[in-house]
Amino acid sequence: MTPSPDLASLYQLLAKERRPILPSGERRAILGCGYVGKAVAKDWKQEGHELWGTTTRHERLTELAELVDSPVVFDSTDSRSSLDFFGNLDGILVSFAPSKSAQVDVVQYRETFLGGIQVLLDALGRRPSDAPLQLVHLSSCGVYGNRRGALTDESDPLDSFHPVNEVLARAEEMIQSVRSENINVCILRLGGIYGPGRDIPGMLLSAAGGLVQRNGRNVPCWIHLDDIVRGVSFAFERNLNDTYNLVNDTQLTGQELSDRLCEQAGLPMTRWLTMDTTDRVLNARVSNAKLKQLGFTLTQPCMAD
Numbered sequence: 577m578t579p580s581p582d583l584a585s586l587y588q589l590l591a592k593e594r595r596p597i598l599p600s601g602e603r604r605a606i607l608g609c610g611y612v613g614k615a616v617a618k619d620w621k622q623e624g625h626e627l628w629g630t631t632t633r634h635e636r637l638t639e640l641a642e643l644v645d646s647p648v649v650f651d652s653t654d655s656r657s658s659l660d661f662f663g664n665l666d667g668i669l670v671s672f673a674p675s676k677s678a679q680v681d682v683v684q685y686r687e688t689f690l691g692g693i694q695v696l697l698d699a700l701g702r703r704p705s706d707a708p709l710q711l712v713h714l715s716s717c718g719v720y721g722n723r724r725g726a727l728t729d730e731s732d733p734l735d736s737f738h739p740v741n742e743v744l745a746r747a748e749e750m751i752q753s754v755r756s757e758n759i760n761v762c763i764l765r766l767g768g769i770y771g772p773g774r775d776i777p778g779m780l781l782s783a784a785g786g787l788v789q790r791n792g793r794n795v796p797c798w799i800h801l802d803d804i805v806r807g808v809s810f811a812f813e814r815n816l817n818d819t820y821n822l823v824n825d826t827q828l829t830g831q832e833l834s835d836r837l838c839e840q841a842g843l844p845m846t847r848w849l850t851m852d853t854t855d856r857v858l859n860a861r862v863s864n865a866k867l868k869q870l871g872f873t874l875t876q877p878c879m880a881d
């Protein structure tokens with residue numbers, strides 16, 4: 577249809593004006609503004625979303641106020657904590673993790689993940705509307721456990737032996753229980769996270785010439801912080817409603833990866849153990865094909881480049 581003369585001149589006028597960057601108008605919450613949550617908050621703030629963000633610590637509220645519109649204290653281990661603040665949200669990223677102790681402690685995992693998700697489910701049950709809601713839950717490829725290096729995708733069984741993996745698998749189940757006509761639930765199983773301040777290649781290089789007390793024959797998986805932020809955005813843009821591995825293309829054993837890094841840096845090789853210790857093990861060539869088939873691309877496909 578040809579626009580009327582008046583409309584045509586209006587279009588011409590508008591074409592000359594700089595387009596304002598409109599806020600998307602979405603209301604989103606980030607449960608657990610730690611390493612990943614903060615990076616996502618920065619990205620979402622630039623996109624113009626109205627943001628809520630949680631921390632367990634009052635002393636972090638001022639720092640968080642730089643990143644989100646409404647910083648909130650939420651601690652799943654505190655029975656007074658609730659998530660009722662969020663009313664009519666369009667999206668929620670679940671990115672909390674036990675961060676109080678450096679050691680992996682199953683009780684803390686249980687309290688943080690299962691306790692936290694239960695509070696979330698209770699709050700969703702009291703949601704005042706049934707408007708569409710996108711949930712993205714950050715899980716871990718650790719749930720696959722020891723698959724003896726086998727190629728592994730999202731349809732493969734999860735490890736039911738290690739108690740931490742049991743907790744992570746239960747957390748996935750719990751969060752998926754809210755999936756409905758109005759609520760999409762996307763689970764992103766992350767590889768080991770690296771990026772600024774978490775310099776895994778640097779850590780591996782610092783062991784050059786020494787002995788690492790872990791089984792170097794196991795195959796771990798990795799993902800750069802930038803690609804997590806992009807993966808989370810991708811999940812929200814595409815309204816994903818399924819489970820995806822979010823890992824890079826590196827499918828090397830620990831020994832192979834550190835050999836490659838040491839060689840590139842001209843450093844002596846590191847020796848690794850050739851048998852398992854009591855540590856929790858991921859030993860699987862984790863596939864990222866399912867997410868890539870949807871058009872997702874990685875900016876940091878390989879840790880050793």
Ligand SMILES: NC(=O)c1ccc[n+]([C@@H]2O[C@H](COP(=O)([O-])OP(=O)(O)OC[C@H]3O[C@@H](n4cnc5c(N)ncnc54)[C@H](OP(=O)(O)O)[C@@H]3O)[C@@H](O)[C@H]2O)c1
Pocket residue numbers: 607608609610611612613630631632633636650651652653670671672673674675676687688692714715716717766767768769
């Ligand atoms: N690290 C990895 O290599 C890795 C691998 C696979 C998957 N993941 C998953 O990726 C996600 C993000 O990890 P990250 O590295 O960003 O974690 P992180 O830096 O340790 O941040 C964790 C966040 O959770 C909050 N938190 C801790 N205990 C809590 C509790 N009991 N109740 C509520 N919130 C609590 C922390 O609060 P404060 O602000 O008070 O610290 C912090 O904001 C997590 O779901 C994690 O399981 C991580």
